[in-house]
Amino acid sequence: MSHTPSRRDLLRGLGLAVLAAGPLSACATGGGSAAKPSAAPSAAPTSAANPLGVQAASPLEVVVFSGGNGDGYATKLHEPLYGKAFPQAKIKHVATQKVGTQLRPRFISGDVPDVVNNSGPEALDLQSLVAEGHLADLTPLFDAPSPLDPAKKVRDTLVGGVYENSLIDGVPRVLQYTVAxxxxxxxxxxxxxxxxxxxxxxxxxxxxxxxxxxxxxxxxxxxxxxxxxxxxxxxxxxxxxxxxxxxxxxxxxxxxxxxxxxxxxxxxxxxxxxxxxxxxxxxxxxxxxxxxxxxxxxxxxxxxxxxxxxxxxxxxxxxxxxxxxxxxxxxxxxxxxxxxxxMVGVSEAWFVGAKGKNPQGGLEYLRQMLSRDGARGYTEMTRNLTVVNGVVDGLDLTSAVRSAAKAQEAAGQNIITDARFEGWYKELFDHGAIQTNAVMSGRITPEQFCAAMQKKADAIKADPATAKQTRTV
CATH class of the missing domain: 3.40.190.10 (Periplasmic binding protein-like II)
Structure with a gap:
């Protein structure tokens, strides 16, 4: 994801004609004149069965990118798991291959979905969403008791790098769901x-x-x-x-x-x-x-x-x-x-709408995705490993998944880290796709490729309007 991958999924290419035109939008939602959304419902009292304080009857809207993995895992697995926990809640399922086109007008109007699979060629710009206050803080999710083992926090059941890759401006904002x-x-x-x-x-x-x-x-x-x-x-x-x-x-x-x-x-x-x-x-x-x-x-x-x-x-x-x-x-x-x-990274980004009608439900939906049934079932349905540790033992895996598992084992600690500028600076990533075609087709030299990428990176670095991110490893 992204993946990074996006992601996965991750059908992030827009084609040369679209890429040449630049980013789809200067910002995620296209303007600062958005109508104020109605106030989100307050959290219900927490309990062992409801650690995130979900209002039991509050509706939940789930937006899923229907790309290489389809959306059946949501309708047949994750949404029923949420529905079992909160049978009074009505779940609205939205499948799309054009996340940006479909959601930008809604973010502007204040009609924000509760949980979003932000993937595909029109994935929303996460930095712009953060700047506009649209991405919920996922700390309550990471610190909640795990459905796998209530004695553990959710974060302690996940593969390394998931929490680190969730951070934007030092706050966990995005859950990468699959191992890529x-x-x-x-x-x-x-x-x-x-x-x-x-x-x-x-x-x-x-x-x-x-x-x-x-x-x-x-x-x-x-x-x-x-x-x-x-x-x-x-x-x-x-x-x-x-x-x-x-x-x-x-x-x-x-x-x-x-x-x-x-x-x-x-x-x-x-x-x-x-x-x-x-x-x-x-x-x-x-x-x-x-x-x-x-x-x-x-x-x-x-x-x-x-x-x-x-x-x-x-x-x-x-x-x-x-x-x-x-x-x-x-x-x-x-x-x-x-x-x-x-390269072993995490991908397939999900976020909770901070200004949605049911942010607590959005957090709980992600927690259900990270349960044993949610993660194991996802692997069975999509042939992709999730970020949840120890839930696929005994599964009849395909040749691709077996091969990837063996390659990861052979690599040991020699893992190539995931590149994050795709999500941090989408303009640079899109520019890179154009330059990649140019150098691979022989229209420019490798030296010119490096110079063109550095020029774009320097311009982004010098732009005070672009929020900057840093990493140490």
Missing amino acids: HRALWYNAALFARKGWTVPRTWAEFTALGEAAKKEGIALFAYPGQVGPFYQLWNLIYSAAKVGGNQVIVDIDNLADNAWKADAVLKAVTAWAQIQRDFGDKAYFGLDHTQTQIKHLQDKVLFYPCGSWLENEMAKDKPKGFEYAIAPIPAITAADALPYEAI
Whole structure:
């Protein structure tokens, strides 16, 4: 998410035409003349059964991005869990693929939903929402007793990084719900048939590219239309392999010359060369679904994406295709992180509307999502792991989920951190998608890519109207 991924889901690309036009809105809600919402109901007395003080009969509105994961997990699982806890409450379900288009007018008018899955190509700008007072403080949720074990706080049942990634201006505002593994996806069954080995070094990667080319298969492709940000992620995580996670921390912090770091230049240069030698320019004209179909047809060996991929393509995946995940091959012999290092982050953002009619219900809805039934059921339905620890033991996992779990285990402590500027500075992220297509297609050099990204980052850093975020790790 985002993920980060957004997210997941995370169909965040807008296509070159839309990206070229800039951000969808200068702010999340488009103006400061919003009507004042009616006062939110006061909290009910708290109890062991109702630790967040939900008014039992208050309606609840849930807005879900219906992308790669659909929205059935909400209607068939999470909403019924909330309804079981509060049977008097009427739940309004809203599914959309255009979160921004649908919600901006409502934030302006004061008709704010209670809980929102902020994902997809039109995800709302979180910084602007915070500036306008729309994101509820999630501290009560993180400190509430866990449905898993009332003796523990919710925060103590989650994987590392969830709380840290929830912080905006030092306050937890966003719950990232899924564990995201972003790397290179391939068909393990094809590799077994061909007797190919997953490459660990860049030399092995290019050698495999030569072998694949002889059989009419592209070594690598990404969607140049709706999805160039997939490759932007790939470039950033490759740079982290070369230079360590500080590369990403510096980019997120808008550090001087962060985009001109040697590790970034080496990563961009390496991938641009792969595109020139083993890529197919036709993919610059395809969207993510079209490219992923080509991948399923074994016309592409490696595809950079997140762990929502298998579920997103479930209806199209042919029998015998086995999704598997591979770390990015070592680009240099002196990479700071070992081959096994893989990006493991949190994604699929949810927030509670601070000015909604039932913010306590929004917090409780998220708590139900973090229950054993809520998290385990989500994994069964979407094939994505959640941020809740220890709830999937014994599940019959798919090849993609098994592969991701093994890759995470092999990485151990060698985890590539998630880049946060996507959520912090969306304008920079959208600019990066445009520049990614430009450098991968050969319209600009890697040096020009780095310079263009640094110029945009410097402009954002110098803009007093842009709220700045910082991280240490």
